[in-house]
Amino acid sequence: MQILISAVGDTDPIRNFHDGPLLHIARVYRPEKIVLIHSERSLDKHEKVVKALQSIKDYAPEIVQDDLILKNDEVSIFDTMYATLSNIVGNYMSDENDVILSLTSATPQIISAMFAINRISDFNVRAVQVATPQKSSNEGIGYDNEKDIDVLIETNLDNQSDFEDRTHEDKGINFSQDLTKRNLNILLANYDYEAVFKLLDSQKGFPNIKKLKKTLENISETIKIQGIPEKIANSKLSSQAQNALNSYLNIERNYKQGNIAEVLIRLKSLVEYILENYLNEQFNIIVYTDNKPHLNAEKYPDILAKFQENAKNKGQEYHDNILNLLYYINILEFLEPKHDLLNYTGKIKEINNVRNQVAHSLQAFDRKNLKNVSSAVYASKQILLASFNIDNHWFSFYDDLNQEIKKLL
């Protein structure tokens, strides 16, 4: 429902053979409901105002008077008016209501307060100004408050079908929304979708809020469970390529956010996954026992011998161990000693000890190793690219998503 909320000023309802601002906004916008806010001094002319509003042809709005009467000694106190009027406007705000504020009626402080409500409060309202018929100051033009209302209506030049529309809607930015937007952009630039969602969730009447919230909740909930974002899931990439790409994008995002402990822990799993997948697809080199990868020693006795020899050199024994990153690298070195992948696996091996201190010994990451982590992230991307046919555009997935979200903000 469209609701016009207006204080009643000395110019209302009719002055100088023309609509006062309240009557004029009603004539142009024809709101279904009009809430009049009286001051002690305007209370007397309530019936005149109602009669004037009812004089608009083919229009029968619901006209109510707000319970609160503005005190004469408060109508020129700006912050009191701001607090009081905010309160009143708040009472009429709801998803179903489209609230219009009059920006021209009553004292400068009331007008300023209405303006401030439109521009700085959380309320998603509209605010309308009305120019004087002569388009300049009313100074020197008398008031018609004492005249007979029927005569005023009769002689009102605006009371005809071809009246001149003197309304002007204030379409400027709302500072509150603008500030929120700035905050959201800061969080978005840090890929903190959960934070953006939480802030939006506390907003009323933000533009595009439904679509924004849905997009942000989707991606945030997906990330939380290491899910595959819809676009990637719907792509033609194989399910292994999707898993690896998704894991890499998560690592890169965390790296940009500075979550180094997280990056370290996941990097090894990613490269292990890629190598396991590659070696198994190319060479059928793995047998799974209890879901754990073991060497297909029957098919590759020479690799078994190599593993046994390596262990012996370290004074250990090899017995069908569960395969891991280091074994995969050994296998690759054995089978394809010139493979591109081997240019990068060294960078992953280099961080393995630091990684285990964080993952298993629960120790803090030492920032002096940051450069190695950075190299390892880069290496993991090259390993991914060398193992799967993944088009380059996928690597800007989160930045593309941010652009999409920014368009809605």
Added chain:
Amino acid sequence: MQILISAVGDTDPIRNFHDGPLLHIARVYRPEKIVLIHSERSLDKHEKVVKALQSIKDYAPEIVQDDLILKNDEVSIFDTMYATLSNIVGNYMSDENDVILSLTSATPQIISAMFAINRISDFNVRAVQVATPQKSSNEGIGYDNEKDIDVLIETNLDNQSDFEDRTHEDKGINFSQDLTKRNLNILLANYDYEAVFKLLDSQKGFPNIKKLKKTLENISETIKIQGIPEKIANSKLSSQAQNALNSYLNIERNYKQGNIAEVLIRLKSLVEYILENYLNEQFNIIVYTDNKPHLNAEKYPDILAKFQENAKNKGQEYHDNILNLLYYINILEFLEPKHDLLNYTGKIKEINNVRNQVAHSLQAFDRKNLKNVSSAVYASKQILLASFNIDNHWFSFYDDLNQEIKKLL
């Protein structure tokens, strides 16, 4: 230096035998400097305004006119006034200056803009209103712009020592800071310290900003590298207890944030760490080769035999494998079959497969297993409590930190 910045309106400097707002604020606050902002329309009376200001007894302010003249067709456009006046006010802002804005002079748009600067800009200013002498609308009271200024000064009833102070300072909240505070509280409740820090980092003149930023940057950077927060690091807890507690608190925080994949991956490491530490301290059961834990088979041949038997039952062989969570649970079952810990280790075992799918197969976590994760988080806390002497107050570490931060907000 106290500086009054005021536009000049039709009521200035004197109207109806009383101070206009500009003159009145000067009379009450006696600022050392007064900056007059003229519009084209008020420019003519500059000398009258200066003369009136100089009529205040025992007061000789520096009176300057800002270079910028407001255009007549712009004084009723809010956005222009806000931008222009913000700019002017910004020029006078400095640590040494205490800036007062007049909230009563000139057009409603200028008043609103001044109010907005006080309430939503980053500037730390004060804003003062002046009530009319009759404490109500000025309607029907003529302007005195054409009268002789000396006569006006002579007959100004406020120009005496016992004048009535009609000023009223706007002490309302700054909306920008208030909105930011609300946003920060939402993010803080989600333990998103990085987001809180990023938003604060974009703020100027926020109360306690230095201390807040330091606290938030500290905790955020600590979390990123799995560091031990200072308070925990300085406690009397053993270094192992500190590592385990810190890891648990990170898991719990991530659990509250909904980061289930992360929780799953870390839970196993935590419990593995606790059991390894407990069994080694109590029974000296581990030998380390290449930093990896192996069974001290010389000391515990019966456990070795048990492991070999278990493997054989599954058609496998046991050969000095690297110990992990499941081995530790087996050892504990063997050595202390009635130990409290065993009431909870089952919950960790239950999520092990789901965990490996996320950690190693890079698959999405299936939310149908959420209840098991929740039970496992609870179990991990009990395992921690049963293994280390950690006082209960440590478990509210992040909530206590949030309370501390909230006090500064």
